Amino acid sequence: MQLTPEELAARNRRNIALAWALAAFMVLVFTTTFLRMQHNSAAAAAKREAVLASARAEAAAAQTPVRP
Numbered sequence: 078m079q080l081t082p083e084e085l086a087a088r089n090r091r092n093i094a095l096a097w098a099l100a101a102f103m104v105l106v107f108t109t110t111f112l113r114m115q116h117n118s119a120a121a122a123a124k125r126e127a128v129l130a131s132a133r134a135e136a137a138a139a140q141t142p143v144r145p
Contacts, residue, residue, distance in 0.1 A: 080088070
């Protein structure tokens with residue numbers, strides 16, 4: 078099977094379009110993953126700070142004598 082020059086050019090254009098679409102999809106997946114990881118990391122840090130603040134408050138309350 079011999080392709081004409083027009084058919085070869087059309088196939089090359091399709092291949093280039095597919096390559097760009099694949100690259101765009103990869104960038105989209107990478108960006109989404111990176112942003113979700115950043116968000117989860119920030120949420121974990123905030124939760125960690127809340128737990129530490131609660132522990133500090135409990136420790137301070139335990140050291141302070143209760144006055145009747």
